[in-house]
Amino acid sequence: MDATADADLAELPWGAVWGQQAAVEVLQAAASDSQSMTHAWLITGPPGSGRSTLAYAFAAALIAEPGDEQTMRQVLARTHPDLTALRTEGVIISIKDARALVERSYFGPSLGRHRVIVMEDADRMAERTSNVLLKALEEPPERTVWILCAPSDADLLPTIRSRVRTLRLREPDVAEVARLIARRTGVDIATAEQSARHAQRHIGMAQRLATDAAARARRDATLRGALAVRGVGDAVEVAGRIVQAATDDAKALTAERDEAERASLLHTLGIAPGSPVPPAVRSQLTALEDDQKRRATRSLRDGIDRVLTDLQSMFRDVVVLQFGRDDDLVNCELEPELRSLAAAWTTERTLVVLDRVSETRRNLDQNVAPTLALESMLVTVASGRTL
Structure with missing residues (x-):
């Protein structure tokens, strides 16, 4: 990106968007031309590509008048009344949450130019949940704009894809x-x-x-x-270590936030630190704890999915070496071990293992027990055969 582009993106609301100049130009044009504006968008790109950052920048450009930096900052801070955002803390987006978004979408904007509905993680909708959105996406009110975010348009139902304009983000090198x-x-x-x-x-x-x-x-x-996995015993041991490490990591990421939320709720309810919780308000504390458990479950599964992504990269490196290339390895630090594996395995065996890693990721999305799923996958790594 040249210096001019950097200067352009430094202005609100696009300052936090990085490496997506072409996408920014499309959205800037849409926000400035109400006659040709599309009222339902799908922003796709791999995790970490900045889908959500771009979605909120677009929302700010739609809601605020040009040059109204105060309103733009409100939108970017997720505090503007004409912005409704959903980022699920659970494994899936519930029908209840989807219905609440649809209901909200039929209100006109209260202060800004548009009402904007941002749905992060739109790929986490089950089919029944997706169906709740269909009519709202097809016939939104005149000044309501939907912005969905997902890794790929293939992650959504065809009926959803047909009702949105898709904007694909580039992958930086x-x-x-x-x-x-x-x-x-x-x-x-x-x-x-x-x-x-x-x-x-x-x-x-x-x-x-x-x-x-x-x-x-x-x-x-x-x-x-x-x-190092050579048999069933190794598979069980390594799977246990992976799940334990992911569990510890998830706890570290959520513990501080959980405690702060609990303390804030107790303070709001007028309960002093260390005091017993009166029966009349225990249901509110229980509801918070249930939300935190769902968030912890998602955090654990996301952590295990990251491990599986790392394993995919490693076995992908093995395939690259088996085809005589070494210029695009993800795990250069393991090159001697990967070369040894590439020589010992057939390409077909490596592809079987890669397929099994992908299958394990899909199984975890269906709430399969993580330890059992990883044990089964690692047995395939050891033997080259699926169970």
Whole structure:
């Protein structure tokens, strides 16, 4: 991106959007031309590509008058009354949540130019939930705009895809992400490059890896553990370690937030720290704890999915080496071990393992027990055969 483009994107509301100049230009044109405006959008791109950041920037441009920075900042902070946003804390988006969005979409804007409904993680809708949205997407009120976000348009039903305009984000290369991470965090360029490569250009994950040596060590230990699996016993042990590490990671990410939410609720209810909770308000505390449990479940499954993504990258590297290439490896640090595996396995066996990793990811989306799913997958790694 040239200096002129950087200067353009530095202006509100697009300042936080990185590496998506073409998409920004499309949305800027749409926001400024109400006659040709599409009222239902789907922004797609891989995790970490900035789908949600772009969605809220677009929402700010739609709601605020040009040059109204105060309103733009309100929208970007998710506090403007004409913005309704949903980012599920659970494994799926519930029908109840979808119906609430649809109901909200039929209100006209109260202060801004448009009412905007942003649905992050739209791929987490089951078919019944998707059907709730159909009429609202097909015939939205005149000044209501829907913005859905998902990794791919294939993650949504054809009936949803036919009612939205799809905007696909570009994937930055490793060097671009590395430069961004180095600039944001101050880490050396070598660490930033390794983190961007291991995160497969996922900006948020690359930033975490770059700034968390323990996370980098856990990733390395997990991949080396999978390479060492030779039988059922090894598969059970490594699967247990992966689930435990993901559980510990999920607890670390959510514990501080959970405690702050509990303390805030108790304070709002007028209950002093350490005092017993009166029966009359226990239901509110129980509801909060239920929400936190759902969030913890999602955090755990997201953590395991990241492990599976790392394993996919490793076995993908093996296939690359089996086809005589070594210029595009994700896990360069493991190249000797991966070359040994590439020589020992047939390409067909590696592809079977890759298919099983993908199948395990799908199974986890269907609430299969994580430990059993990982054990079964790692037995395939050890034997080259599915159970």
